[in-house]
Every structure is written in structure tokens, then in C-alpha cells.
Amino acid sequence: MPIQLFDSLERKLKSLAPSHTDGVFRFYNCGPTVYAPAHIGNFRTFVVNDVLRRLLELEFGADKVKHVRNLTDVDDRTIGQTQKEKRPLAEITKKWTDKFHADSDALNCLRPHVEPTATGHIREQVDMIEVLIENGNAYRAPDGSVYFKIASFPEYGALSRIKERELKVTNSAFDADHKDDIGDFALWKAYKPEEDGDVQWPGPRTAAAGRPGWHIECSAMIKKHLGETIDLHTGGVDLLFPHHENEIAQSQCCNGTTFARHWYHSEHLLVDGTTMSKSKGNYYTLSDLVEKGYSPMAVRYALLMGHPRKQLNFTLESMHAAESALGTLRKAWARFATTASATANKPLAAQDSAPVSRLDRVIDALRDDLNTPAALGGLFTAMNEISDGTATFADSVAFGRALSILGIDLSEKQNFSIPMEIFALAEKRWAAKQAKDFAAADTLRKELATAGWSMLDSKTDYKLEPLKKA
RNA sequence: GGCGCGGUAGCCAAGUGGUAAGGCCGAGCUCUGCAAAAGCUCUAUGCGCCGGUUCAAUUCCGGCCCGCGCCUCCA
Known part of the structure; x- marks a missing residue:
């Protein structure tokens, strides 16, 4: 059974397979903006992608998967933060990049193979913008900014079905006030001394100095690190429009080839039944939850309790449930690991097939559109079967493997000290x-x-x- | 207004045209000075409401009610 994932563009389940002759599966996951701590909603996406990464490695081989995830280290929000704190951009983004890495590690997320930054790829972005200008897909605005002309790309809107939407025309949508069309988006933003501090780079030919728009970074970094056509592009649903729509437009107009063969979007994490926001005070970071006494592993578990393509309502009650479930798994595994060792001397062949297949339901659930709740259910079902004292060595191995695909680390980490x-x-x-x-x-x-x-x-x-x- | 998603036991949640995985909580039992822990057992004749199709629907179709997200800050 191949790995099947829902494709947001074609709106159906499709099998995953590498398309390049080297057999390497190329996938890109839109990463965080490093201007503040990532919240657990952000981490839902990264944890889901981590399970996907592990599953892909199981499927194609650990050396046949290339996972790239960017760090957005220059944009409105990061620059806004430098103004607020009166500190250099690099200092702020370094601080939050480190925090992001620490949190990701605590959540047992594998590091991507390449983690490119926007500021590290200014040249590549400028190059792409220049091609787009030459091709007539982009134009210089009076202030020296550069915009992408969506009218030049007939397929614009295919991913988000924007043509079926009514663009809500508001003043803020016209913020740039230099666009020819409301749907056009910035590729390059001209330097504004009162807002941008010392953040600026030489722009594309004919354009002013300034900084890249948000969308172009992903197109440029993907081209550099994964090539013109990638096998899978993922992110949170909120990126579907306009971010991913714009990436398609930029990349396909620049490269003239299919950009991503498959699009996958994970749904939002809600808190108390509504979307997270600072103003509502329902904004959790990993540290918030650790401070309350929950383990990072329980956070990971809680994030996997819902189907990735369904909104998941996060509550402290679900954290408690996750922590308890993890405890149950930990104790059960310890228990049958000892009984398994008693059978470890028997020939593997004699105990292999049936027990291993008991755990296959976990992997199969994952292969089926990354159904993490079903996988977790399968894990417990298998656990209950094995816990009757008949656990074999093969069971133990298979159980450990199922856990590792889910990225669940059952080792006990004492995150407190006793006064x-x-x-x-x-x-x-x-x-x-x-x-x-x-x-x-x-x-x-x-x-x-x-x-x-x-x-x-x-x-x-x-x-x-x-x-x-x- | 437009686009999309969802409503399954106290809570979370998977799933299927043929009669409901799993987790949490709770209860009972064993164990125990107490409290836990651990083990075992139990917990939806029903899957938002109303129609329809069918031998059979929670699962398909239609209508309705309710909730949520997005519509250029956003994982």
C-alpha cells in the first residue's frame, strides 16, 4: 500500500512517489517566522510534517528523502520587532531561531536536511524577480517596489479557487497603493527609512533598494535546494492563499515548469473552540505548557490526537489525556518488553510474521492520508493484545518501530528538580x-x-x- | 456575500451500505496502614434534525439546524 495523501490542488488522495531519476523524494515545508516564540498551533504543522518525514524515510529509505524547511527572517513582522525592541534584525531572528530549534528538539521533531533563511538567499530572490520582470510577469511600481502581475498568469487561483471568491476590497488590501491590480502582490518592497531601520539590500535591476516580499523567498529557496519541480509542498491551510498561490505563480512563470506535484495542508489548531490569538489570551507556547507541568512529548501526542486535515480543538483537558495516555503506553511497553526478552532467544522466524502485522495497522493508518488518530488507536489496540503476557521479541521491535514513526519517545525525562x-x-x-x-x-x-x-x-x-x- | 470544513458516548476521536476502533475521565474488583501506582472488568441498540433511496444507512441523496475556519499578518 503506497502512501496516500490528500492533494489540495487536485482535491483528491494521491500516491506519493519520487519523480526525479535519483529516486530522492523532495519535499518542502513552509517554516516559521522567527520574530517571537512559535505557538503550539505552528507546531501542529511541524509535528505533522515530522511524522510525514519519518514515514517517507521508512517508505523510500532514509537517504532518499530530502526535507527542506525555511526560516523567514525578514518580513513585516521581524522588521516590526526590530523597531519595537530597537535591536538589530539578526539579533532578534537568532534568538527566536534558537528557541524554535530548542522547542522542535523537545517535541522530537527531526531537523530538516536544509533549513535556508530568507536573508541568506537575497541574491537568488533578486535573480528570480529580474527574470519575472523580463518575462513581463512583474512590474516596477512608482516607489521602486516590484509587484507580480497576476493577470499575466492565467492559472492564478487554481489552488485556492480564488476566481470563485469575491475579493473583499478594503483599504488595507490596497495598502501598497502602488499596485496596478488589487490581486497583485509584492515581490520586492522598496526601502522605507521610517519603518525599515537599517534593513535593506540592493534591489533587482530598475528597482529601488529594499527587501524581498514574503512569497518570493520560498520560490527561490526551493529552486536552489530542491530544483524547479518538487514532489511535495506542505504547510498550514492559512498559507494556501495567498502564499502558496503566489509561490506557484512566481515559480511557474520564472521556470516554465510545474512547481509542486503535490500540495498538502494541515488544518488549524483551535483553542477553546476558536482560533488562537494573543488578544483572546488563548495563545499557548511549548514553554507555557511545560511551565504548567506537561511534558513536551505529551504536547506532541496531543497534537497528533486529531486528524491533520481536521481542525483540532486544543484544551488543557486534552493535554491531561495525552499525558495519561503516554503514561499508559510507557508502563505497558516496559511490562511487555520484559516478557518479550524471555522469548528473545527463540528463532526470529518462528515469531515474526503475526506479531509484526499487529503493529502494521499503525503504519497503514499513516499511509492512509496520515491518519494519526487511527494510528494512535492502532498502537493501543496492539498494545492491549500484546499486554496479555504473550509479547514476543518481534512485538517489542515492531512496537518500538511504530513509536518511532510517530516520533513518540517513551523514555522518561524528569523535567523538574526536587527542592x-x-x-x-x-x-x-x-x-x-x-x-x-x-x-x-x-x-x-x-x-x-x-x-x-x-x-x-x-x-x-x-x-x-x-x-x-x- | 464568497470559498471550505465539521457535528459519533461525560470529554477527545477513528470508521464503515450490513449493524459502532482507540484514548481520557468515571465505576467495580484485586492489591494496599492512608494516598497513589499497577493489573483485570465495565461504560453509545446508537452516530445533529427531518425526509428519500435500499432487503439494510451512522455511512448514499435532498432539505434544515448548529459550530468553526479562511477571503492578502498568520502553521
């Missing part, structure tokens, strides 16, 4: 318990709870855990 006074209280309680002074032990347990800690006894030992914050 000395808490440890002292716990020791005191343990001593009281050993002395069978249960009244004192209970009082101490309450004290620990008040301080935000829970003490878990076993026969010979105890464990301290912080209570979850609301």
Missing part, C-alpha cells in the same frame, strides 16, 4: 511511615500536597512528583 525542603519533608514522612506513626505520615503527606508535591509509595521506596498546575 531540598521538599525532599526533607518526604524523608521525614518515610521515616514516620517506617515507624508506623501513620498519623504523622498522613500529616506530612498533606503538607507535601500543599507545597504542590505528591508522594508515591512503594514497598521499599517512594517517588516525588509535582502536582499539575491548573
